[in-house]
Amino acid sequence: MNAHPHHTAEAPAIGSTELVHDYGPFDGAAVAGVSHDGRHVWAALGSRLTAIDPASGKPVRALELPCDAGTAFDGTHLYQIAEARIDRIDPDTGRVLHSIPAPSEGCDSGLAWAEGTLWVGEYRERRIHQVDPDTGTVLRTLTSDRFVTGVTWVDDALWHGTWEGEESELRRVDPADGTVLERLRLPDGIFVSGLECDGDGLFWCGGGDSGKLRAVRRSGAAPR
Numbered sequence: 001m002n003a004h005p006h007h008t009a010e011a012p013a014i015g016s017t018e019l020v021h022d023y024g025p026f027d028g029a030a031v032a033g034v035s036h037d038g039r040h041v042w043a044a045l046g047s048r049l050t051a052i053d054p055a056s057g058k059p060v061r062a063l064e065l066p067c068d069a070g071t072a073f074d075g076t077h078l079y080q081i082a083e084a085r086i087d088r089i090d091p092d093t094g095r096v097l098h099s100i101p102a103p104s105e106g107c108d109s110g111l112a113w114a115e116g117t118l119w120v121g122e123y124r125e126r127r128i129h130q131v132d133p134d135t136g137t138v139l140r141t142l143t144s145d146r147f148v149t150g151v152t153w154v155d156d157a158l159w160h161g162t163w164e165g166e167e168s169e170l171r172r173v174d175p176a177d178g179t180v181l182e183r184l185r186l187p188d189g190i191f192v193s194g195l196e197c198d199g200d201g202l203f204w205c206g207g208g209d210s211g212k213l214r215a216v217r218r219s220g221a222a223p224r
Helices: none
Strands: 002-004 014-023 032-037 041-044 048-053 059-068 069-074 078-082 085-089 098-103 110-113 119-122 127-131 138-143 151-154 159-162 166-175 178-186 194-195 203-206 213-218
Touching: 032 098, 032 203, 041 069, 041 078, 041 151, 059 085, 078 110, 110 159, 119 151, 159 194
Parallel strands: 002 138, 014 178, 032 069, 032 194, 069 110, 110 151, 151 194
Antiparallel strands: 014 213, 032 041, 041 048, 048 059, 069 078, 078 085, 085 098, 110 119, 119 127, 127 138, 151 159, 159 166, 166 178, 194 203, 203 213
C-alpha cells in the first residue's frame, strides 16, 4: 500500500452550487450510497438498492439486499458496501456475484469506480482507498482533513463529499496525493452522504437520514 500524506497547502477558494432536483424522502429510509448507470440513479436505502428515474424522482425498481453505504457502477455491474464487505451485483437479477472485504471493516462510506478499480471512502478516518475489485487489496490511500462521505470520478477528476457539523461541500482532489484542487459549497441545508456525477454536470447527493436525493450543479454552469 502506498500511503500519501495530505497536502497541507492552503485550500483553494470555495465556489458555490445550485440545487437542480430535490427528491424524496423514500419510505423514510436514509439515503447512503448513490450511483448512476447512464439511465437511472441508484440509491442505497438500507435494505433496498433502488433505481430512480432522474427526471421525475420516482423509483422504478428495487433490489432487496443490504446496502448501508457507498454504491458504484462499472458499466456492467453494481458494487455495494454492505457492512464490512463490498458486493459485486448483477443489476438485472440482484444476485451477488462476488464479495471482497471492505478496507475499513464496516467504517466505509463512499464508493466509486475508475481505472479498473474501486475507490472507497473511510468516513471518520478521513481517507480514500483505491482497492482491487477482485481481491480487496488496498493499492493506494489518500488522506483528507475532513470527513469523507461520498466519492465519485468526473472524467479524470476525483471528487469526494464532506459533511462535518452544519457544513458540507464537494472537493476535487489530486488522485496521486490528495491535494485539494477545488471546493464547491452545497446550498444551505443540503448535506452529502453518497455522491455521484452523472456525466451531464450534475452531482447527485444522498442526504443521509433526511431521506432526500438531490442534484446540484456548479453555480452558473449551463446544462450539458
